[in-house]
Amino acid sequence: MASLLALLSAALWGSSDFEGGRISKKYPAISVLGSTQLISLIFGGALVFIVGETHLTAKIFLSGAAAGICGYLGLVCLYAGLSTGKMGVVSPISSLSTLLPMSFALIGGERLSAGSATGCALAIVGAFLTSGPEFSQGVSLKPLLLATGAAFGFGTALSFMAIGAAEAPILTMVCMRIATAFVTIAVAIKKRGFGGLGKKNLPSLIFVGVADFAANACLGLAVHTGPVAIAMVLGALFPVFTVLLAFFVLHERLHKAQYLGGILAVAGVALISAF
Numbered sequence: 001m002a003s004l005l006a007l008l009s010a011a012l013w014g015s016s017d018f019e020g021g022r023i024s025k026k027y028p029a030i031s032v033l034g035s036t037q038l039i040s041l042i043f044g045g046a047l048v049f050i051v052g053e054t055h056l057t058a059k060i061f062l063s064g065a066a067a068g069i070c071g072y073l074g075l076v077c078l079y080a081g082l083s084t085g086k087m088g089v090v091s092p093i094s095s096l097s098t099l100l101p102m103s104f105a106l107i108g109g110e111r112l113s114a115g116s117a118t119g120c121a122l123a124i125v126g127a128f129l130t131s132g133p134e135f136s137q138g139v140s141l142k143p144l145l146l147a148t149g150a151a152f153g154f155g156t157a158l159s160f161m162a163i164g165a166a167e168a169p170i171l172t173m174v175c176m177r178i179a180t181a182f183v184t185i186a187v188a189i190k191k192r193g194f195g196g197l198g199k200k201n202l203p204s205l206i207f208v209g210v211a212d213f214a215a216n217a218c219l220g221l222a223v224h225t226g227p228v229a230i231a232m233v234l235g236a237l238f239p240v241f242t243v244l245l246a247f248f249v250l251h252e253r254l255h256k257a258q259y260l261g262g263i264l265a266v267a268g269v270a271l272i273s274a275f
Contacts, residue, residue, distance in 0.1 A: 002226025014241025074153020
């Protein structure tokens with residue numbers, strides 16, 4: 001069940017990123033991000049009362065808030081890195097964020113069988129290749145640093161999230177969104193609005209916000225019910241789903257490395273499931 005939840009998380013994240021990226025081509029990315037974060041908070045707040053997960057402790061709040069802030073900083077680095085035009089550098093490196101929480105889990109005492117460890121390795125390489133790496137023309141310092149910042153931000157966020165999710169997965173996600181809501185409101189005040197977004201964008205923004213929260217919640221539940229290392233690796237396969245949507249919906253061409261990445265990701269999932 002934990003593996004299925006983690007894969008569902010990847011699918012939801014991939015779909016959310018696809019739609020969020022589509023909107024961001026027309027409107028400022030920071031405005032799209034802020035709007036969807038607020039929608040996530042509203043959805044998550046309602047969900048907390050529905051499931052009855054209302055016992056808030058200092059550990060849950062602090063780990064959730066830290067995860068939210070680190071994740072937000074990771075997104076800022078990601079968008080800044082993508083704006084340099086080096087997507088083939090930034091996206092693959094940022095996809096390696098799962099290595100941080102996976103390492104913490106293994107250092108903390110989790111053990112993987114040889115088959116599961118091999119599957120995890122294949123899945124990580126698969127996600128990296130599916131992101132479309134392009135290093136043939138060299139790598140300048142700025143996009144490399146920003147990509148590393150994004151990976152570290154996301155990895156740290158996932159590590160903090162795993163701490164809170166061990167006790168209350170849904171409530172931890174809400175605390176993440178509470179933390180980012182303050183940043184969002186501050187940005188909105190500074191920009192005096194949400195960058196031109198209006199009612200016509202609401203369906204897409206709701207989809208992105210709800211899918212993003214649901215992805216976090218599924219990963220939190222996966223961590224709550226199964227091995228952290230495996231959940232983090234499977235949840236990190238979201239680039240595969242984003243690329244598939246771009247291929248089927250936008251008819252974007254895929255590179256050979258991306259096809260290979262997809263095959264390796266599937267092989268990794270199969271090995272993890274088998275062991």
